[in-house]
Amino acid sequence: MKLRLTLVCFAFFASLFTGWMLRARSSQHESKSGDDQLLIGLSMDTLKEARWQRDRDIFVAQAESLGAKVLVQSANSDDTRQMQDVQALLSNNVDVLVIVPHNGDAMAKAVQLSHEAGVPVMAYDRIINNCGLDLYICFDNVRVGELQAQYLVERLPQNRPGRMIRILGAKTDPCSFQYKEGQDNILKPYLERGAIEIIHEDWAENWKPEHAKKITNAALTQHGASFDAILASNDGTAGGAIQALKEEGLAGKILVTGQDAELVACQRLVAGTQDMTIYLPIQRLATRAAELAVRLGQRKPIITRAGTHNGELQVPTVLLEVITVTKQNLKETVIADGFHPLREVFREAE
Numbered sequence: 001m002k003l004r005l006t007l008v009c010f011a012f013f014a015s016l017f018t019g020w021m022l023r024a025r026s027s028q029h030e031s032k033s034g035d036d037q038l039l040i041g042l043s044m045d046t047l048k049e050a051r052w053q054r055d056r057d058i059f060v061a062q063a064e065s066l067g068a069k070v071l072v073q074s075a076n077s078d079d080t081r082q083m084q085d086v087q088a089l090l091s092n093n094v095d096v097l098v099i100v101p102h103n104g105d106a107m108a109k110a111v112q113l114s115h116e117a118g119v120p121v122m123a124y125d126r127i128i129n130n131c132g133l134d135l136y137i138c139f140d141n142v143r144v145g146e147l148q149a150q151y152l153v154e155r156l157p158q159n160r161p162g163r164m165i166r167i168l169g170a171k172t173d174p175c176s177f178q179y180k181e182g183q184d185n186i187l188k189p190y191l192e193r194g195a196i197e198i199i200h201e202d203w204a205e206n207w208k209p210e211h212a213k214k215i216t217n218a219a220l221t222q223h224g225a226s227f228d229a230i231l232a233s234n235d236g237t238a239g240g241a242i243q244a245l246k247e248e249g250l251a252g253k254i255l256v257t258g259q260d261a262e263l264v265a266c267q268r269l270v271a272g273t274q275d276m277t278i279y280l281p282i283q284r285l286a287t288r289a290a291e292l293a294v295r296l297g298q299r300k301p302i303i304t305r306a307g308t309h310n311g312e313l314q315v316p317t318v319l320l321e322v323i324t325v326t327k328q329n330l331k332e333t334v335i336a337d338g339f340h341p342l343r344e345v346f347r348e349a350e
Contacts, residue, residue, distance in 0.1 A: 038068040038096075038297045040290075041089030041119075043082060043110070045102040045126075047074040049236075051260055051282065052100070055125075058286035059098075059293075066294045077206055079106040086110040090117050096297035098289065100124045104174035107131075120296045123315075124289050127174045130311040135302060137289050137318040139280045141175050145182020145233075147324050148257040151276050152229045153186060153196070155255060161194055163227040165219045166201035167212050167237045176203070179233045179259075199223050204237045212240030220248055229255035235265035235277055242273050261325055261334050266345045269327045279323040279333050288318065 075082035156162030169176030200219035232238035238258035268274035
């Protein structure tokens, strides 16, 4: 608790100086005059998944409603290409850069180049490490992991040690380690006293479902069906794991977690093959990110109440809450928010 309070204090006081630092950088890169349109560069890791298409569309719409223009680049999960995208955006004289990094370490160079051009940088959803990042907006990723693990802890057998497989995310994604941190926060006391056993775990490269399926197949080969749950860190990896379970006639018999509230995952909740997911209110994230990007581009100070250490400094951070979703509260969460239509969620799942 003392450590958390200290980090929050550091973040709060650091954020008080954010506006001053950005104004200092503006001597190299003048912000637009009142008659010129603010230009935002949005460098995205990928647009392959529907989730990221939704982020882009909401972000662009909100930025445009505030009078800004957005240039969007997608790197197709390639570090070299994303660096090229950043350079292209900077060559277009953007006023502010928003990056969804494929690799939180590789994009430190992008932040350096942006600052050399006098352009502030906000990391979206994933932190960028070891650099002078100006702002970070994301969901509370540690809380995501805690909710996933807590769901399983409350439903594992009480008369014997619960046995689980854990499928971690991509090692290139800093969020993967935050999800793991949250999961560990909940699991540690149970693991220490032998009430829970992780019989197999591995990292899913680039979050690919096919890698999650391979991890699950490896666990099934080694341990058979002698486990109770799969702690999958997102819906994509949950889908891969469930496919492996289906092939063994185990789908619906093993607890499976997820995250992102993807449509197919919500359909699996209805079908009973996946047990929970985490709803990340993308509308709130993308809308708030666009608002903050405009403020950064205008060189206006931003006050935050949280911070994330990226290896170099305590980055002012805006955290958004997340929600556990099960079959029982689908209508009150993702459907009520318009995230997915009821008729699509409750159609027969594959």
